[in-house]
Amino acid sequence: MRVGFDYTNMISDVVGENGISPKELADEYSRARKAVKTLRDKRDIIRWRDLPYNQDEIVKDIKLTAERVRRSCKSFVVLGIGGSALGPIAVQQALNHLRYNELSDEKRNGPKLYIEDNIDPERMASLMDVIDPETTVFNVITKSGSTSETMAQLLTVMRMLIDLYGEEHLKDRLIATTDREKGNLIGIAKKYGLTTFYVPEGVGGRFSELCPVGLLPAAVCGIDIEAMLAGAAMMDEICDNDDVEKNPALMYAVLEVVAMRHGANISVLMPYADSLKYFADWYAQLWAESLGKKNSFGRFGQTPVKSLGVTDQHSQVQLYTDGPFDKTITFLCVEKYRAEFKIPHAVDENPNVAFLSGHTFNELISAECKATQYAVKVSGHMNKSIILPEVNANTVGQLIMMLELATAYAGELLEINAYDQPGVEEGKNMTYALLGKRGFENRLDAMKDNTPRRII
Ligand code: PA5
Numbered sequence: 390m391r392v393g394f395d396y397t398n399m400i401s402d403v404v405g406e407n408g409i410s411p412k413e414l415a416d417e418y419s420r421a422r423k424a425v426k427t428l429r430d431k432r433d434i435i436r437w438r439d440l441p442y443n444q445d446e447i448v449k450d451i452k453l454t455a456e457r458v459r460r461s462c463k464s465f466v467v468l469g470i471g472g473s474a475l476g477p478i479a480v481q482q483a484l485n486h487l488r489y490n491e492l493s494d495e496k497r498n499g500p501k502l503y504i505e506d507n508i509d510p511e512r513m514a515s516l517m518d519v520i521d522p523e524t525t526v527f528n529v530i531t532k533s534g535s536t537s538e539t540m541a542q543l544l545t546v547m548r549m550l551i552d553l554y555g556e557e558h559l560k561d562r563l564i565a566t567t568d569r570e571k572g573n574l575i576g577i578a579k580k581y582g583l584t585t586f587y588v589p590e591g592v593g594g595r596f597s598e599l600c601p602v603g604l605l606p607a608a609v610c611g612i613d614i615e616a617m618l619a620g621a622a623m624m625d626e627i628c629d630n631d632d633v634e635k636n637p638a639l640m641y642a643v644l645e646v647v648a649m650r651h652g653a654n655i656s657v658l659m660p661y662a663d664s665l666k667y668f669a670d671w672y673a674q675l676w677a678e679s680l681g682k683k684n685s686f687g688r689f690g691q692t693p694v695k696s697l698g699v700t701d702q703h704s705q706v707q708l709y710t711d712g713p714f715d716k717t718i719t720f721l722c723v724e725k726y727r728a729e730f731k732i733p734h735a736v737d738e739n740p741n742v743a744f745l746s747g748h749t750f751n752e753l754i755s756a757e758c759k760a761t762q763y764a765v766k767v768s769g770h771m772n773k774s775i776i777l778p779e780v781n782a783n784t785v786g787q788l789i790m791m792l793e794l795a796t797a798y799a800g801e802l803l804e805i806n807a808y809d810q811p812g813v814e815e816g817k818n819m820t821y822a823l824l825g826k827r828g829f830e831n832r833l834d835a836m837k838d839n840t841p842r843r844i845i
Contacts, residue, residue, distance in 0.1 A: 392624065392787040393776040394637035398766045399644050399717070405769040407714045409647050417643045417802075418633050424801035425631040425639060428794075435797065435808070436591030440599040441622035441790070447586070448614060451601060454564065454584055455608035459499050461561075462526040465609045466516065467504040468542040469530035469602075471674060471813075472594020473566075474506035476789075477530075477606040479671040480598065483664045483785050484612045498611035500526070508538045513545060522553055528564045528609075530602050532588040534572015537820050543574075556581065566601050593808050595675045598789055613782040620786025628794045638791050641719075641773070642798035648717045648771055649691060655716035656691040657709065661698035661758040662723045664780045669695035669721075672792055679796045679807035689803045691717075699757045706761060710768035718765055718772040721788075722758055725779045726751050 401408035432438055458465060467477055481502055486492055490501045503516060527546050531539040550562050565578035566586045578585045586601035597603065599621055604614045628638040645656060656676055658669045673693035681690030696705050698720070709718055730750040737743045745753070765772045775791070777784045800807025822832040 390778045390781075390784060391627075392637075392778070392784050392791060394640065394773070394791075395776065396640060396644055396773040398762065398772045398774075399648070404766055404771055407651060407769050408771055409644065409651070413647055414643065417647060420802060421633045421639050421643050421798070422631040424642070424798050425629065425636070427801050428797055429629065434591055435596075436589050437593070437596035437599065437793065438625060438797075440589075440592065441618045441625060441786070444600070444604075444618065447601060448604065448618070451586065451604050451608050451614065454586075455605065458526045458564075458609050459611075461524075462500045463494065463524040464520045464526075465500045465502050465606065466520065466525060466527045466546075467502070467530060467606050468527060468539055468546065469504070470506050470508075470536060470538045471678075472597055473530040473532065473536075473539065473602055474504050475595070475667070475671040475674050476598030476603040478504050478506065479665075479667040480603055480607050480612065480617070480785060480789075481610055482667045483780055484607070484782055485610055487663055489610070499609055502606065502610050504606070505542055508541055513542070517549075522549060522562075526562055526564065528566060528605060529574065530566040531572065531574055532568055532592075532594050532597065532602075534567045534574035537817065537824070540573065543577075559583065564605070566605065595678055596793055596808075598671070599786070616782035617786035617789075620783035620788075621790040622786075623783075624787040624790035625794070628791060637775075638794035639798050641791070641795035642802055644771075644773065645691065645717060645795075646799055646802045649689070651771075652715055653717045653771060654691050655694055657694040657696050657705075657716055657718040658721065659696040659698050659701065659718060660721035661754060662721065662726070662780060663697070664727075665721050665723070665777075666697050668788065669693075669697070675792060675796050678810050678813065680799055680803065680805065681812070682803075682805040682807075684803075684805050686804065689805055698761065699754060702757065702761055706764070709770060710764050714770060716770065718770060720758065720762060720772065720774040722774050722776045723780055724776060726754075727780065 398404050399409055400414070401410045428435070467474060481489070485498065489497060503520070505512065505516060529539060529543045546563070547559065550559055554562070559581045560583050563583055565574055565583045567574040567578065567588060569575065569587045586605060588597055588600055588602055592600050599618060607617070608614050628636050630636040633639050633643060658672045660666060660668055673695055676691065676693045683689070709716065732745045732748050732750065732753070734743070734746040737746065762772060762774065775788065777788065797807055818829060819832060819836065822829040
C-alpha cells in the first residue's frame with residue numbers, strides 16, 4: 390500500500406499562468422539530481438534517515454518498556470515541547486481512536502495519553518486535576534536536555550513524585566528520553582536510575598519522530614511501531630531515486646522551491662481527515678524551522694498554514710480561491726476511511742435535503758475534497774495532493790519520511806542548513822536572562838532599549 394503524490398495542478402498548462410511551466414520544472418532537474426547525491430553523501434550526518442533500519446534492539450527495549458507501562462498505569466504523560474511533542478501528538482491522533490482518552494478503560498487500547506506541549510499555567514494545573522499520580526507514568530523528552538519549558542514541567546512532576554513516594558521510587562514513574570551525553574536531563578536520569586532512551590546523534594527534534602521520542606509514546610498506546618518504521622523505510626528507498634519524476638519527496642521540494650520564485654511564500658497543508666489534523670502542526674514546525682533561514686543569497690522559507698478539510702472550507706478556502714497568488718496548497722487525501730457512516734433518510738419529502746440520504750459521510754467528504762481541489766485549480770492557484778490509500782501505521786511512516794525528505798531536499802536546493810534553528814535559540818537565551826539563569830544577565834540590557842509605544 391503506497392502513499393501517492395499528484396502534482397498535476399502545480400503545472401501551468403493545467404492551472405494557468407501562475408503555475409510552473411514544464412520547462413521551468415525540467416530546468417531544475419540537474420540541481421535536483423545533485424541534491425539526491427548530496428543527501429546520500431550526508432547520510433552519516435543526517436542520521437534520522439537511517440532510523441527505519443538501525444533500531445531493532447531499541448525497538449525491542451521500547452516494546453518491553455511499553456508493556457510494563459501498559460500493565461502498570463492508566464495515564465501516560467509526555468513532558469516536552471516542539472519536536473519532542475508534535476510528532477507524538479500527530480501519530481497518536483492519526484493511528485488511535487479519535488476520542489481515545491474519552492473511551493472507557495476496557496475499550497481503550499492502553500493508558501490515556503497527555504502530551505504537554507506548552508507551559509500555560511492553566512494547562513499544567515488542569516493536568517494535575519485529571520491525572521492520578523498513583524497510576525501515571527511520565528516520559529520527559531528533550532534532546533538538548535535543557536529546554537526551559539520541559540525542565541519546568543519536569544521539576545513540577547519530580548517534586549510531586551518525590552513528595553508522594555520518595556526519591557527512590559522516581560524510577561518506577563519517570564522515563565527519560567534525551568541525548569546520551571549532552572544536557573541536564575542525562576545527569577538527572579543517571580542520578581535517579583531512570584529508564585532512559587536516547588535521541589541518536591544526527592537526529593534533531595523535528596526529525597525525531599521515528600526514534601524513541603515518538604516510538605515509545607506510540608508503543609505505549611498500542612501503535613504498531615514496526616509497521617511505521619517499515620513504511621518509512623519503503624519511502625526512504627523510493628525517495629533515494631535521482632529521477633525527479635519517480636521521487637515524490639524530491640518533486641515536492643522542487644515544486645515548492647520554484648513556487649517560491651513565483652511569490653508563493655505560503656505553504657498550506659490541508660488534510661481531509663481528522664486523523665491527520667495534527668500532521669499539519671507537525672509539518673508546520675518541520676517546514677518553518679528547517680527552511681526559514683537566510684544565507685548570502687537572501688532570506689528563504691514559506692510560512693506554513695494549517696488547514697483542515699472540510700472544516701476550513703467554511704473558513705479559509707475563500708482566500709485560497711479568490712485571494713492572492715502567494716501560496717501553494719497541499720491536500721492530504723484519504724481513499725478509504727476506517728469507518729463508514731451512512732447518511733440516513735429522514736426528510737424524503739424535501740429533495741433539497743433528501744439528495745444526501747443514501748450516500749455516506751465517506752462519499753460526502755471525498756466529493757468535497759475533489760470539489761475543493763477543482764475550485765482551487767480553476768481559480769489558478771497551484772495545488773498538489775498526497776494520497777493515503779488508508780491511514781495506518783505503515784502509510785503514516787511513509788508520510789513522515791516523505792515530508793522529512795522533502796524538507797531536506799528543499800534545504801539542499803535553497804542552499805541552507807535545514808538542521809539548525811538559530812532564531813529559536815535566541816528566544817531560549819532571553820528567557821534564561823529574564824528568569825535569572827547564571828551567565829545570561831548581560832542580555833537584559835538589550836531588551837530595555839526599546840521605547841514602549843503602548844495604548845492602554
Ligand atoms: O526541532 C527542534 O530542534 C526544536 O523545535 C526542538 O524540538 C524544541 O526546541 C525542543 O527542544 P528539546 O527537544 O531539546 O527540548
